Amino acid sequence: MTQQGLTARELRAWRVSFEMLELLRTRIEQQLQAVSGLSNADYTVLAVLSEAPDGRLRLFELCRIAGWEKSRLNHQLTRMSSRGLVLRERCGSRGIHAVITEKGLAALEEAVPGHTREVRRLFVDRLTPDELDRFADTAATILDGLRADQASA
Amino acid sequence: MTQQGLTARELRAWRVSFEMLELLRTRIEQQLQAVSGLSNADYTVLAVLSEAPDGRLRLFELCRIAGWEKSRLNHQLTRMSSRGLVLRERCGSRGIHAVITEKGLAALEEAVPGHTREVRRLFVDRLTPDELDRFADTAATILDGLRADQASA
Numbered sequence: 001m002t003q004q005g006l007t008a009r010e011l012r013a014w015r016v017s018f019e020m021l022e023l024l025r026t027r028i029e030q031q032l033q034a035v036s037g038l039s040n041a042d043y044t045v046l047a048v049l050s051e052a053p054d055g056r057l058r059l060f061e062l063c064r065i066a067g068w069e070k071s072r073l074n075h076q077l078t079r080m081s082s083r084g085l086v087l088r089e090r091c092g093s094r095g096i097h098a099v100i101t102e103k104g105l106a107a108l109e110e111a112v113p114g115h116t117r118e119v120r121r122l123f124v125d126r127l128t129p130d131e132l133d134r135f136a137d138t139a140a141t142i143l144d145g146l147r148a149d150q151a152s153a
Numbered sequence: 154m155t156q157q158g159l160t161a162r163e164l165r166a167w168r169v170s171f172e173m174l175e176l177l178r179t180r181i182e183q184q185l186q187a188v189s190g191l192s193n194a195d196y197t198v199l200a201v202l203s204e205a206p207d208g209r210l211r212l213f214e215l216c217r218i219a220g221w222e223k224s225r226l227n228h229q230l231t232r233m234s235s236r237g238l239v240l241r242e243r244c245g246s247r248g249i250h251a252v253i254t255e256k257g258l259a260a261l262e263e264a265v266p267g268h269t270r271e272v273r274r275l276f277v278d279r280l281t282p283d284e285l286d287r288f289a290d291t292a293a294t295i296l297d298g299l300r301a302d303q304a305s306a
Binding site: 019113 | 158159162163165166167169170171172173174175176177178179180181193197219220221266269270272273274275276277279280282284285286287288289291292293294295296298299300302303
């Protein structure tokens with residue numbers, strides 16, 4: 001069946017991009033799970049918190065950075081809390097913080113070398129430096145649009 | 154924490170690409186789910202089968218096209234069978250076919266226009282034709298590597 005509204009060229013561009021992104025995230029997660037038991041979402045939360053001052057961020061900031069809705073972040077943090085990787089802490093009247101724990105930091109530090117090797121092997125080293133930069137610039141353009149669209153929804 | 158083994162430029166390229174792909178697939182699936190109750194994986198299976206001769210493909214072919222492992226495809230087909238969207242049919246000694254049903258085809262046809270509009274809005278129309286072509290070419294390079302790696306695993 002044809003996809004109304006997209007030219008053959010646009011449809012080809014979409015399909016190869018979508019197949020690539022689905023397979024890439026699957027393979028990256030397989031390596032993470034096998035070695036450290038972390039999902040892509042776990043890794044994102046731990047990496048973002050580990051780089052925040054005092055390892056903590058307000059939930060709305062974490063939602064914004066990860067691009068998740070509040071309910072998805074809350075489910076994610078509940079699962080991670082039960083494994084001792086993060087805590088939620090109320091901060092006065094200013095909302096709730098997510099905080100990385102010692103155990104979360106240790107899990108991240110253990111996962112980083114293998115994850116980084118896999119990112120290099122499956123993504124970075126496939127491309128020339130110019131291709132990598134151009135791809136990232138285009139990804140940033142798409143991401144900006146997605147965020148603007150989400151903010152206005 | 155720094156990611157050993159990636160330069161700042163490579164890490165920036167990876168992060169923006171990964172954030173983009175996570176947010177894009179989430180948003181695309183939200184639209185599909187809201188309008189037709191299909192996941193990205195459901196849509197992929199239905200679209201691939203609808204374009205195959207007689208709406209049927211051997212499971213290993215479907216695995217190869219979707220980039221999934223056999224166990225993942227089997228779980229996916231079980232869920233879709235229970236909703237009447239696909240059938241599994243044994244074909245002599247030559248393995249098993251996945252077959253799209255009338256109901257599956259109707260669900261796909263209902264989903265296509267809204268899905269296509271969302272793909273255009275969030276992806277195709279954000280880029281110039283040149284950017285789109287270059288992005289797809291780079292995605293194809295990464296995808297080829299992922300498939301070769303998977304085949305050799």
